[in-house]
């Protein structure tokens with residue numbers, strides 16, 4: 001697989017990474033542990049070098065899984081994790097106090113079975129803690145060799161600038177995909193100017209953009225998508241029109257809708273590295289293969305036209321989660 005630089009940070013990673021969250025968290029019951037470890041190791045075999053987790057996924061179990069899977073392969077991979085939710089609970093509010101950041105770093109290092117976190121993201125901007133204090137704390141962890149690079153997630157432009165002035169930010173991880181393009185206006189110009197990489201999360205629209213989900217799909221109880229306005233039955237029914245157009249473009253190219261969604265992100269900027277998640281080996285292969293798909297200007301025009309023709313229904317987050325993004 002080709003590699004890409006995450007901005008001017010010096011961090012080079014596979015053009016497509018693996019989002020590990022769904023192996024233990026958010027999308028129904030956790031995957032079988034042995035299968036999940038095999039999937040992560042298969043990703044390394046396929047050339048994936050960027051693996052994404054967070055203390056809050058599980059909580060803790062996803063880091064433990066990633067740590068176990070990658071321990072024998074540690075020298076070949078980049079491990080990214082995140083701090084910033086109170087008590088490692090995404091429903092308990094935010095906590096980026098310096099003492100908490102240090103405690104998470106130490107605990108994450110243990111769970112990940114490693115002596116360094118390659119990329120340590122603040123999961124959400126905490127309005128109670130100045131971003132300079134957060135950046136300074138991560139900067140000291142960098143000086144100590146416990147963290148190699150600093151990242152932010154769902155931060156706004158002003159916060160990115162202030163953080164970057166204290167401790168260089170290697171990457172921003174925020175939602176970005178065919179059906180969520182707000183970052184193009186809000187943060188991407190800043191990322192380009194400052195030389196910061198962009199790691200789109202939910203690049204497959206949490207599965208919807210692949211065509212594998214429709215209005216009849218029943219999610220398991222506890223599946224996070226049950227809480228998202230964009231995944232209400234009505235929204236899914238309306239948004240099916242977008243998937244149909246993407247599927248038609250994919251068929252014309254002899255690829256899959258998931259591959260169009262990923263190849264489109266890769267075509268936007270050379271410093272973009274999407275991290276699709278999957279629990280299935282055949283889908284891992286499908287997603288990884290998207291790194292080799294070059295979309296032509298005509299393909300990109302066709303995708304733009306399809307996106308312009310369909311209005312996406314449903315907010316991406318419920319109000320409480322929405323308040324935590326873009327700050």
Ligand SMILES: NC(=O)c1ccc[n+]([C@@H]2O[C@H](COP(=O)([O-])OP(=O)(O)OC[C@H]3O[C@@H](n4cnc5c(N)ncnc54)[C@H](OP(=O)(O)O)[C@@H]3O)[C@@H](O)[C@H]2O)c1
Pocket residue numbers: 018019020021022027052053123153154173174200201202203204205206207208210212258275276277278279280283284286287
């Ligand atoms: N920073 C943040 O706040 C934040 C938020 C959300 C996610 N993330 C990170 O981003 C990663 C990816 O995001 P995500 O998991 O939310 O969404 P995603 O990658 O857009 O979609 C994952 C979903 O798509 C399905 N899928 C994957 N490949 C497929 C394919 N080729 N065909 C059909 N279905 C496919 C998966 O189901 P199967 O498992 O059944 O294949 C899963 O349900 C996460 O793992 C996590 O590391 C970060």
